[in-house]
Amino acid sequence: MKKMRFALLVLASAMLCSVLVSCNKDYTGKEKTHPVFVKAGTAQNSGDYAEAAKLYEEFLLVAPKSAETHMRLAALYGDNLDSPLKAIYHYEKVIELRPDDTANNDNISSFISVAKKKLFEDLKSQYQDTDKENAVKAELEATKKKLEDYKAYAAKLRAAYVQLGEKCRKALKYYQAANGKQRNAVSSAQKDKKSSANVKKEDKKVSVKAGNNSGKTSRNTAVAAKTPANNSGIIGKHTVKKGETLHSISRKYYGTSRYYKLIAEANKGKLPANLGVKAGQVLVIPQKPAK
DSSP: OHHHHHHHHHHHHHHHHHHHHHHHSOOTTOGGGSHHHHHHHHHHHTTOHHHHHHHHHHHHHHOTTOHHHHHHHHHIIIIISOOHHHHHHHHHHHHHHOTTOHHHHHHHHHHHHHHHHHHHHHHHHHSOOHHHHHHHHHHHHHHHHHHHHHHHHHHHHHHHHHHHHHHHHHHHHHHHHHHHHHHHHHHHHHHHHHHHHHHHHHHHHHHHHHHHTHHHHHHHHHHHHHSOOOTTSEEEEEEOOTTOOHHHHHHHHHSSGGGHHHHHHHTTTTSOTTOOOOTTOEEEEEOOOOO
């Protein structure tokens, strides 16, 4: 009985020493020589990803600096087990353990970026406030409806503005036409008034001069009155005195200055364009036309 107990004690001591020696051995770079790593690889190849991850985690207790093990765990968590947070951790451990492997580290950084996006989407979905999101959507829809209403209202305003502009242009055109007619009428009236004033002024001058020559004028008038009318329509001839005009001569013979053109027509060719007369000039006095 004592011998059996002693044999068991020796066997247990040997197994303990074997485990201690195995724990103290560094398997970094020699992962495939360890049975746990091999078993984990077999589980991964068979599709048992959860068991494979469990065995790789156990192997990390033996070789915590094994970048190969961290890489396999990162791939399992990122691609097969939908655990982006753990994938990020193991990818970062790979970069930490292999800082000089820049070629592979660039790819690993892109894997980390993808895992972070996946983690963000998971967290967003997990903590998403559905009620608040629905309220925001409803507000956006209401704002969109208001914007459409504003667009329709703006279109109506533009149409009304175009119509108003057309009415204003027509009214302005009508006003300009009416105002132009009024100005023409006023201008014509002013011209007539001015012409009448000039005639009166000229008649006044003639009247004054006629008063100064009353003796001579009365004798000439008497002579003209005694001159009988002939078949040619001439009632006599008149010698122009200094200061006389066609207007004053018309007043002498006809009692009004309005027939000065009649005298000018009868003496066409004798008078200049401005119808001026010179002292000593002999003019034919035509017969006054019948009404």
